[in-house]
Amino acid sequence: MAEEKHVKLIGTWSSPFSRRVELALKMKGISYEYIEEDLFNKSPLLLQYNPIHKKIPVLIHNGKPIVESLIIVEYIDETWKENPILPQESRPLVGILQEVIGVSFIDEETFPVLCKWVEMFLSSSIVKESLPPRDKLLSFFQAPLEARAASKPMVYK
Numbered sequence: 001m002a003e004e005k006h007v008k009l010i011g012t013w014s015s016p017f018s019r020r021v022e023l024a025l026k027m028k029g030i031s032y033e034y035i036e037e038d039l040f041n042k043s044p045l046l047l048q049y050n051p052i053h054k055k056i057p058v059l060i061h062n063g064k065p066i067v068e069s070l071i072i073v074e075y076i077d078e079t080w081k082e083n084p085i086l087p088q089e090s091r092p093l094v095g096i097l098q099e100v101i102g103v104s105f106i107d108e109e110t111f112p113v114l115c116k117w118v119e120m121f122l123s124s125s126i127v128k129e130s131l132p133p134r135d136k137l138l139s140f141f142q143a144p145l146e147a148r149a150a151s152k153p154m155v156y157k
């Protein structure tokens with residue numbers, strides 16, 4: 001338990017890679033400190049812990065950085081043995097992307113089992129509280145498309 005106090009996650013709200021790690025931590029019941037990163041103005045903390053790729057997510061456990069979301073999930077699963085987990089894909093993002101580009105590539109008729117799984121996945125309270133707000137995520141992905149259509153610089157809010 002003492003180990004858990006030294007878990008930090010550097011992430012970004014809109015990143016499916018961050019969400020994947022957060023879900024793993026929550027499914028394991030590990031308490032951690034979340035540090036939101038501004039990828040347009042990277043923090044000294046991120047540059048210190050991921051100096052080569054300078055990407056989130058970064059898990060810091062007892063001062064040791066672990067990078068790459070799937071590696072992090074594996075590390076979490078191996079370090080905290082209780083409640084074994086499988087790597088999770090962030091399927092809800094598919095729904096957002098379908099809405100943004102206006103094409104449905106995973107529909108109920110063609111993929112009934114997958115759709116049922118998505119429904120069950122989204123009904124979990126752990127999953128619900130880890131997902132970014134739908135409207136915010138939608139406008140995040142729509143902004144570059146709209147900016148391109150209007151040929152003006154992107155502005156994220």
Ligand SMILES: N[C@@H](CCC(=O)N[C@@H](CS)C(=O)NCC(=O)O)C(=O)O
Pocket residue numbers: 012015016017039054055056057067068069070
């Ligand atoms: N393969 C990496 C991908 C991580 C990634 O692409 N992170 C993005 C945010 S979603 C990032 O930090 N981008 C900053 C940059 O490329 O400068 C993982 O699974 O962790």
